[in-house]
Amino acid sequence: MSRIGKQPIEIPQGVNVEIRNDMVRVKGPKGELSYTLPDGIRASLIDSKLLLERGSDTKVDRALHGLARSLLSNMVKGVSTGYERVLEITGIGYRAQVKGNKIVFTLGYSHPIEFELPLGVSAKVDEKQTTITLSGIDKQLLGQVAANIKELRAPDAYKGKGIRYAGERIKLKAGKTGKK
Template identity: 65%
Template sequence: MSRIGRKPIQIPDGVEVKLENNQILVKSQKGQLTYALPDGIGVNIDSKTLIITRRSDDNRQKALHGLARSLIANMITGVSQGFTRVLQIYGVGYRAQVSGDKIILNVGYSHPVEFKLPEGIKATVDEKQTTITLQGIDKQLLGQVAANIRAIRPPDAYKGKGIRFADEVLKLKPGKTGKK
């Protein structure tokens, strides 16, 4: 069996898990998420644990077993604790502002760039306007939004100017050396 797929998932207090029509619904006060189970993957729900099972031992079923377990565990973590992603802005005059459901970025272009946040994602900017904190319950959507914001101005390879993840480490290239 899959090592990841056979691990039981603990259901914290305040989280409700339902199985209806081969779809899992995870709900709490922060929101709700749904996931359609792939063919051959089943779920056993006890009082406070969830166990993912599979019908056969072919390679596709083994891969989907671990994937389904990871996605369901991320859904439970998302609705109980939530996920956070932090972006840093480096560069002289580079800054960000939050205006309603939009992030307005001044990152070296001739115009400010407006990025509309999807429903379910909240953003805050610190007082220096150089750190963007994104929060949400859907891990996949949060990661995609963070990647889309980073793609507006990826970090430069020589000076490091641009938008990067807070835990991202850049290896800067050396510049040209002068003639002798």
């Protein structure tokens, strides 16, 4: 049996889980998410715990068992507490500003870059305009938005200038040596 899949998911107070056929809908104080279970996986709600069971022991079903459990656990955490992803901008003159549902970046290009945030993701920029905090309830969507923002100016291998995740360490190359 899948080690991850067999673990029950604790449902915190204030979160409602509704199971209809293969659809699991999770509602909480932060919002609502839904997930369609793959074939061969069944969900049941027992004493404020969500349990997942699989129909057979095939390799595909074992893999989907753990995957479905992880996705549902992320949904429960997302609607109750939410997720945050912090990005740091490094480089002279590099900055970001939030304007409505857009982030306007100045990243050393000849033009400012406007990045439109999808529905369900919000952003805050600190007063120095070099730290962006993304927040939302969908972990996958939040991670994808953070990756798309990082892609606008990936960290440079020689000076480390660009957008990186908070706490990410960049190994810098030595570069050219001076004249002898």
